[in-house]
Amino acid sequence: MFSRAYKTAVTVPPLAWVAVFLLVPYLLMFGYSFWSVSPVQTIVHAWNLDNYKELLRKPVYWQTLLRSMWIAARVMLFSLLLGYPLAYFLSFYAGKRKDLLYQMVIIPLWVSYLVRAYAWKTILGADGVLNTSLQYAHLITHPLDFLLYSPFAVVLTLTHIYTPFTFLPIYAALEHIPRNLVEASHDLGATPAQTFWKVIFPLSIPGVLAGATFAFVLSLGDFLAPLLLGGPSGIMISNIVVSLFGAAYNWPLGAAISLGMLVLVVSLLFFSERLEKKWSFS
Amino acid sequence: MELLVSGPANASRSRWLLAHAAAVFAFLYLPIVVLILYSFNGQGVGGFPPRNLTLDWYRTLFSDGPIWDSVFNSLQVAFAAMAISLMFGVPAALALDRAQFPGKALFRRLVLLPLILPGIITGLSLLMLFNLGFVAAALKLVTGQQLSLLTITLGHGTALISVATTEVFAGLQKLDRAQEEASLDLGANYWQTFWRVTVPNLKLPIIGAALLIFTLSMDEIAVSFFLIGRDNTLPLEIWGRLRRGITPEINAVSTIIFVFSLVTIVFWYRLRVRSENGTDVGMELIEAAEGGSK
Numbered sequence: 001m002f003s004r005a006y007k008t009a010v011t012v013p014p015l016a017w018v019a020v021f022l023l024v025p026y027l028l029m030f031g032y033s034f035w036s037v038s039p040v041q042t043i044v045h046a047w048n049l050d051n052y053k054e055l056l057r058k059p060v061y062w063q064t065l066l067r068s069m070w071i072a073a074r075v076m077l078f079s080l081l082l083g084y085p086l087a088y089f090l091s092f093y094a095g096k097r098k099d100l101l102y103q104m105v106i107i108p109l110w111v112s113y114l115v116r117a118y119a120w121k122t123i124l125g126a127d128g129v130l131n132t133s134l135q136y137a138h139l140i141t142h143p144l145d146f147l148l149y150s151p152f153a154v155v156l157t158l159t160h161i162y163t164p165f166t167f168l169p170i171y172a173a174l175e176h177i178p179r180n181l182v183e184a185s186h187d188l189g190a191t192p193a194q195t196f197w198k199v200i201f202p203l204s205i206p207g208v209l210a211g212a213t214f215a216f217v218l219s220l221g222d223f224l225a226p227l228l229l230g231g232p233s234g235i236m237i238s239n240i241v242v243s244l245f246g247a248a249y250n251w252p253l254g255a256a257i258s259l260g261m262l263v264l265v266v267s268l269l270f271f272s273e274r275l276e277k278k279w280s281f282s
Numbered sequence: 283m284e285l286l287v288s289g290p291a292n293a294s295r296s297r298w299l300l301a302h303a304a305a306v307f308a309f310l311y312l313p314i315v316v317l318i319l320y321s322f323n324g325q326g327v328g329g330f331p332p333r334n335l336t337l338d339w340y341r342t343l344f345s346d347g348p349i350w351d352s353v354f355n356s357l358q359v360a361f362a363a364m365a366i367s368l369m370f371g372v373p374a375a376l377a378l379d380r381a382q383f384p385g386k387a388l389f390r391r392l393v394l395l396p397l398i399l400p401g402i403i404t405g406l407s408l409l410m411l412f413n414l415g416f417v418a419a420a421l422k423l424v425t426g427q428q429l430s431l432l433t434i435t436l437g438h439g440t441a442l443i444s445v446a447t448t449e450v451f452a453g454l455q456k457l458d459r460a461q462e463e464a465s466l467d468l469g470a471n472y473w474q475t476f477w478r479v480t481v482p483n484l485k486l487p488i489i490g491a492a493l494l495i496f497t498l499s500m501d502e503i504a505v506s507f508f509l510i511g512r513d514n515t516l517p518l519e520i521w522g523r524l525r526r527g528i529t530p531e532i533n534a535v536s537t538i539i540f541v542f543s544l545v546t547i548v549f550w551y552r553l554r555v556r557s558e559n560g561t562d563v564g565m566e567l568i569e570a571a572e573g574g575s576k
Contacts, residue, residue: 001463006472007381014374014443015389021440022392025407032410086306089299101303103551108310110543111317112501114517115536118524119313122320122533127328129316136330160309192295214398221400224503228524238402245406245508255410258403265399 032255041249051256061240061257068236071155072220078159079215080208083166091174109164117225120157124148149231157229158219166211173207205279213272217265237261314540321533339530349535352519359435359515360499366439367495371446372488378447379454396441401504408437409508430511437509438499445498446491453487486553493550497543
């Protein structure tokens with residue numbers, strides 16, 4: 001029913017925009033990662049693999065990447081531990097208050113990322129709300145200084161930010177489970193625990209995978225929380241990229257790291273998608 | 283429907299879940315409560331209990347020129363980004379729904395990519411584009427600077443096309459094409475059909491996408507971080523101040539933004555409740571970002 005002209009009119013402008021502002025920039029990043037910087041700080045457009053060799057040679061890049069993945073893995077785990085039971089409670093036990101509680105999980109998402117990271121900083125600092133209230137209650141005499149400027153602070157803040165993101169797909173998966181399946185399981189004599197592990201949980205796995213991927217991927221690339229709360233021991237891979245694009249002025253090396261991250265993220269998405277398909281019954 | 287089970291095991295189970303849910307809500311809201319509370323604290327950002335409650339920080343805030351300049355900059359960027367995202371995102375959704383073209387699968391993935399990729403990658407790759415000789419020259423010709431609010435706007439507009447596309451695409455799946463067909467049969471041209479039939483039917487997803495784009499743009503920092511020129515957006519202004527030390531003035535401005543966001547949500551919620559076929563704005567987005575290929 002739609003004419004050729006209509007299809008062209010709706011296809012060409014977005015295609016052109018996306019090509020110029022997404023495809024070309026990603027290709028540029030690809031190109032940069034094979035170039036180098038001359039001693040006088042100009043970009044040399046000679047194609048070589050030096051940047052990648054450098055990444056493999058120097059342990060600092062590997063160590064930082066592994067630390068970032070370890071931070072992201074913890075954020076993912078804690079977000080699931082907080083998000084899954086919450087989603088389960090809302091979907092199966094919250095009754096009439098379900099909609100209200102759902103909105104209450106969403107509302108923190110509307111508070112700026114930066115502002116929430118900042119709020120944690122004011123809570124965790126040496127003169128922060130947590131330390132001063134513990135001192136006020138005479139539970140401690142000296143402020144606990146491991147709270148702020150540590151990987152702990154980064155994991156805590158990112159968990160706070162990504163728990164609602166993890167909750168959403170899990171909740172959606174749980175809501176899609178036909179309730180008569182659950183009733184059938186009970187009627188056939190399964191205990192609530194059996195029903196959960198044999199019926200509900202397997203059906204929610206696609207949501208769990210989606211939420212887990214979200215939390216992992218988004219915290220892996222974060223650089224603001226580490227800058228604000230991480231201290232020297234909380235540096236993540238993106239912080240290295242930021243410095244390579246700033247003071248250290250080595251765009252090609254920074255591009256190589258970014259491209260590595262991009263490949264890592266896209267392959268994670270790919271695998272999670274495959275697994276989700278495998279586990280989806282509908 | 284409620285779960286039709288009872289018994290002591292189930293009761294204790296639901297008590298545990300309730301306690302867990304209460305704890306998670308406490309965790310999610312603690313920073314927000316602290317943030318708001320300490321915006322009224324005369325003693326600065328730390329210290330317990332809060333003392334000398336005051337509105338001074340709000341007074342300081344209202345006479346703080348640079349903050350309001352940055353708010354104004356952010357509003358400009360958010361409105362312009364919203365226009366760009368809708369202008370290209372709505373047709374993109376129509377194209378994905380109705381047209382076949384080579385590279386369609388790649389196009390769909392590419393549009394969604396900024397949603398799930400760390401902002402730093404999108405930001406830096408755009409910086410590389412704006413750093414190309416002729417692009418930089420063109421930017422300087424338009425704004426007098428290579429990086430400016432214009433580059434941030436282009437970045438936000440591009441990254442947030444995904445929002446418009448997913449929301450509108452989800453709306454199109456529920457749309458009855460017979461109306462458009464009738465309109466075309468009765469002699470309206472495509473342009474008239476688009477504005478008088480398609481858009482009114484997609485009113486809710488479009489408004490939802492617009493609100494979401496606006497809010498996301500107002501908060502965006504990872505992409506803006508690399509594309510900033512002389513003029514700061516609000517998050518970057520706050521970022522700059524955080525590096526210099528913290529004052530409750532930041533709590534005050536954050537509280538005001540939070541209240542505005544709440545008003546937006548309530549507004550959206552009422553709009554959604556009025557239509558029976560409403561969707562949860564953002565839900566499609568999360569599913570699309572994850573599902574990717576669906």
